[in-house]
Amino acid sequence: MNYQWDFSAIVKYADMLVLGLVGTVKIAVVSIVLGVIVGALVALARMSANPWLHRPATAFVEFYRNTPPIVHFFWFFYALPIVIGVSLNPFVAAVLALSTQSGAFYAEVFRGGILSIDRGQWEGARALGMNYRMAMRRVIVPQALRRMVAPFIERSFELTKTTALASTLAYAELLYEAMQVNSITFRPMEVYSAVALLYFIVLFTASSAMRLVEARLARHA
Amino acid sequence: MDYTWDFEVVVRNFPVLLRGVVVTIELWVLAFPLGLALGFAVSLGRISGKSWLNAPAIAFVEIFRNTPVLVQLIWFYYAFPIILGQQLAPFSAALLGLTLNTAAYCAEIFRGGIQSIVRGQWEGARALGMTYAMTLRRVILPQVGKHMLPAFTNRGIELAKVTSLASILTVHELMYQGRLLSSTYYRPLEILTVVALVYFVLIYPGSYFSARLERKLRARD
Numbered sequence: 001m002n003y004q005w006d007f008s009a010i011v012k013y014a015d016m017l018v019l020g021l022v023g024t025v026k027i028a029v030v031s032i033v034l035g036v037i038v039g040a041l042v043a044l045a046r047m048s049a050n051p052w053l054h055r056p057a058t059a060f061v062e063f064y065r066n067t068p069p070i071v072h073f074f075w076f077f078y079a080l081p082i083v084i085g086v087s088l089n090p091f092v093a094a095v096l097a098l099s100t101q102s103g104a105f106y107a108e109v110f111r112g113g114i115l116s117i118d119r120g121q122w123e124g125a126r127a128l129g130m131n132y133r134m135a136m137r138r139v140i141v142p143q144a145l146r147r148m149v150a151p152f153i154e155r156s157f158e159l160t161k162t163t164a165l166a167s168t169l170a171y172a173e174l175l176y177e178a179m180q181v182n183s184i185t186f187r188p189m190e191v192y193s194a195v196a197l198l199y200f201i202v203l204f205t206a207s208s209a210m211r212l213v214e215a216r217l218a219r220h221a
Numbered sequence: 222m223d224y225t226w227d228f229e230v231v232v233r234n235f236p237v238l239l240r241g242v243v244v245t246i247e248l249w250v251l252a253f254p255l256g257l258a259l260g261f262a263v264s265l266g267r268i269s270g271k272s273w274l275n276a277p278a279i280a281f282v283e284i285f286r287n288t289p290v291l292v293q294l295i296w297f298y299y300a301f302p303i304i305l306g307q308q309l310a311p312f313s314a315a316l317l318g319l320t321l322n323t324a325a326y327c328a329e330i331f332r333g334g335i336q337s338i339v340r341g342q343w344e345g346a347r348a349l350g351m352t353y354a355m356t357l358r359r360v361i362l363p364q365v366g367k368h369m370l371p372a373f374t375n376r377g378i379e380l381a382k383v384t385s386l387a388s389i390l391t392v393h394e395l396m397y398q399g400r401l402l403s404s405t406y407y408r409p410l411e412i413l414t415v416v417a418l419v420y421f422v423l424i425y426p427g428s429y430f431s432a433r434l435e436r437k438l439r440a441r442d
Contacts, residue, residue, distance in 0.1 A: 003303045063417075066378070066424040068385035070396055071417045078409035082224055164289035168389065175292060188299035196288045196296060203287040 009185040010194055020177030021198060027094060027173055028160045034099035035159065039106025046111055057107070064104030069162050072097040077169045090171035094163070102159045109151045113144035149217055153210045157203060164199075174198060230406045231415045238419060241398030244312075245423070248384040248394060252319040253377055259320065260327025267332050278328070285325030291386050294318040298390050315387035323380050330372040334365035367438060374431035381424050395419060 010017075045057035064072070077093035088096070117140050125135035167176035178195040182188050231238075266278030285293065298314040338361050346356035388397035399416035403409040 062425065062428075063421060066382075066428055067417050067420045068382040068396065070385045070388070071399075071413065071420060074396075074400065074403075074409070075413045075417060078403065079413045082410045161289040164291045165386075167291070175289070175295075189303055192292065192296045192299060196284075196292050199288045199292060200284060204283065207287065 003189065005190060006187060007190050007194070009187045010181055010190050013181045013184065016177045016181050017174065017195065017198065020172060020174035021202070023171065023173040023177070024160075024163050024202075027091065027098070027163050027166055027171065028156075031095050031098035031102060031159060031163070032156050034095065035102035035106050038099055038103025039110055042103055042107035043110035043114070046107060047114065061104045061107055064101050065108075069097065069101055070165050070168065072101050073165050073169055090166065090169035094166035094169055094171050098159060098162060098166075101162070102155060105155045105158070106152070109148050109155060110144075112151065113148035114140055116147055117144050146217060150214055153207075153214070157207060160203065160206075161199075224410070226411060227408065228411050228415075230402075230408050231411050234402050234406075237398050237402060238395065238416070241393060241395035242419065242423070244392060244394040245381075245384050248312075248316060248319060248387060248392070249377075249381055251316055252323055252384070253380055255320045256323025256376075256380070257327050257373070259324035261331050263324055263328035264331035264335065267328055268335060281321075282325045282328050285322050286329075290318070290322050290383050291389060293322055294386055294390055311387070311390040311392045315384075315390050315392045319380065319383060319387070322383070323376060326376055326379075327373065330369050330376070333372075334369040335361055337368070338364060370438065371431060371435040374427065374434065378424060378428050378431065381427065382420070385420070 042057050042060055045053040046061065048054050048057075073094060076097045077088060077090065080093070080096070081087040114136075121139055121143070122135060125139045130138065163173055164175045166173050167179060170176060174195055178191050182191045185191065263278050263281055266274040267282065269275055269278075294315055297318045298311065301314050301317075302308045335357075342360055342364075343356060346360045351359065384394060385396040387394050388400060391397065395416060399412055403412040406412070
């Protein structure tokens with residue numbers, strides 16, 4: 001193996017990779033925010049005693065947990081426009097796929113956290129005259145939040161890695177920009193190694209920072 | 222919406238999808254045991270006191286966990302011909318990427334399990350004259366196997382979903398076949414919906430039994 005590495009070719013196109021990185025961060029942040037909203041609604045529906053709410057919510061969660069994300073991406077981009085009669089741009093399709101998919105996972109994080117709170121807390125809140133919403137807001141959620149932190153962070157990392165699939169819809173995130181640079185420079189090894197390194201730096205730094213936050217929270221618990 | 226669904230094209234081409242299912246299963250059946258075995262080896266390196274074993278094991282795990290799988294698959298696709306001097310089938314590149322990715326996650330599961338056993342057990346086994354390998358096999362693994370099982374079944378489910386990314390490397394698995402059909406017949410709605418359902422049918426039994434197993438193990442503790 002006497003491959004001549006040559007990173008100079010891709011240094012020239014570094015601005016394209018930076019653009020891609022910005023695209024990755026943008027789509028990840030938007031999808032996390034929307035995913036949390038979807039997840040909270042689905043979790044509430046899933047915990048509801050009303051079968052008209054919890055059955056569809058359970059089906060939603062099971063569907064997303066048992067099908068590959070790439071199918072969701074293609075479905076939202078190619079199939080959904082046929083149903084709604086409006087074509088979607090890659091960003092919107094990718095955000096829809098990511099936020100519904102991560103919504104299903106966040107729903108499980110929220111539900112797991114809330115169910116982990118002892119029944120006695122509900123009973124105590126009820127004895128104090130609180131209704132369901134008050135008990136949830138003042139007693140259960142504040143305690144459950146702390147237990148949700150670690151799995152929430154883990155899901156958000158998974159989501160950030162999954163944003164790479166948006167490249168298959170030609171949304172200009174990091175991997176897509178890398179493919180463009182590769183098609184100009186024909187240096188796949190350098191391009192994809194550099195991109196892997198960029199992902200690594202972003203995710204590793206973020207996960208190390210999050211671990212510090214987690215340790216902090218654990219100490220205050 | 223006045224779209225007329227037409228599943229006739231899906232029914233007629235179902236054998237094409239089934240051929241994809243076979244390749245999806247092949248990828249899983251090869252990558253999972255290989256990933257488990259390699260993961261176990263890596264975990265031993267990871268917990269070893271020797272830094273020349275420890276450092277590469279940590280690097281391996283962190284690199285694969287902090288970069289998107291799709292980037293890993295594409296990297297191996299291009300790296301293969303350069304490292305080996307000859308182009309290998311996309312299937313091999315996908316298999317290698319999937320195996321190494323699974324190995325990195327499994328290594329962390331093994332490590333967590335093995336490290337959950339108190340040091341005293343190692344010392345006791347040593348006092349009885351057992352070697353490292355004997356202690357691992359007769360004392361440590363029998364105790365942790367049960368607790369690691371849910372984590373491993375989760376990995377198996379993740380892997381089943383991730384095999385769909387091999388379609389990007391033009392491996393003719395289920396997702397690839399689905400995209401091929403959908404672009405040939407311009408029926409993405411029906412075809413992609415059926416592809417999602419086929420994945421669901423393949424993967425759901427796995428997660429159903431793994432959830433049941435997890436409940437059963439927890440009840441027994």
